[in-house]
Amino acid sequence: MxxxxxxxxxxxxxxxxxxxxxxxxxxxxxxxxxxxxxxxxxxxxxxxxxxxxxxxxxxxxxxxxxxxxxxxxxxxxxxxxxxxxxxxxxxxxxxxxxxxxxLPDLVWDEELEPLRERAEKLVRRALAVASEFADQQWAADVSLSGDPLESSWQLAAISPLGPLDQVALLRVESLKELLDLVIELTEGVDATFGSLLEAGDEDVEEI
Known part of the structure; x- marks a missing residue:
């Protein structure tokens, strides 16, 4: 280990x-x-x-x-x-x-593709917004695997989340649960950074 x-x-x-x-x-x-x-x-x-x-x-x-x-x-x-x-x-x-x-391998289902696409869109947006505040390990335009199962795990890995959230993602029991949790956690990050950006714009306007 x-x-x-x-x-x-x-x-x-x-x-x-x-x-x-x-x-x-x-x-x-x-x-x-x-x-x-x-x-x-x-x-x-x-x-x-x-x-x-x-x-x-x-x-x-x-x-x-x-x-x-x-x-x-x-x-x-x-x-x-x-x-x-x-x-x-x-x-x-x-x-x-x-x-x-x-743990059992997760299984891909074609019906999950819209969910995977939504997760990818949110993760890329969160990476782009997060880059306004600090250097990120992953760029918003990073290439992903063409395999949908592999790219789902890659989205979990590159999303700008903390380690505790990442451990939670590692424990999921299904691919749907993984994508749902990526979306939920990334939306929270996106909202936080979005609020910071808005607050910064307001400060500029007041000067």
């Missing part, structure tokens, strides 16, 4: 620089098996370096796609695969370990 300060979603990449000895040991062990994968969970409290952190129980399996060694660290790119929930945290040996239960 690799606790991080961010949420990994299915069908999304994660780039890591591994330098702690415990994770070097983990990498050496998982590279001996196929597929080479590990679990990623969000840190609830604590730091990524040094251990002792508290972790959320929902996570995503990360499958290593690229690996490059360098002096003092290993750089890797992995892609999110299946979701899981932690049934039991085990003792570190020396890296974090857990018994997990994989």
């Amino acid at each position: 690799f606790p991080l300060g961010s949420v990994l979603f299915p069908h999304m990449p994660v780039q890591l620089r591994v330098f702690e000895q415990r994770y070097m040991v983990m990498l050496a062990e998982i590279l001996d098996v196929e597929p080479s994968e590990f679990g990623v969970v969000l840190i609830e409290r604590g730091q990524e370096v040094g251990g002792g952190e508290q972790r959320f129980s929902a996570g995503t399996i990360a499958r290593i796609a690229e690996l490059e060694g360098a002096e003092g660290f290993v750089a890797l790119v992995a892609e999110g695969a299946n979701r899981f929930v932690v049934e039991e945290w085990l003792d570190d040996a020396p890296y974090p370990r857990a018994r997990v239960r994989e």
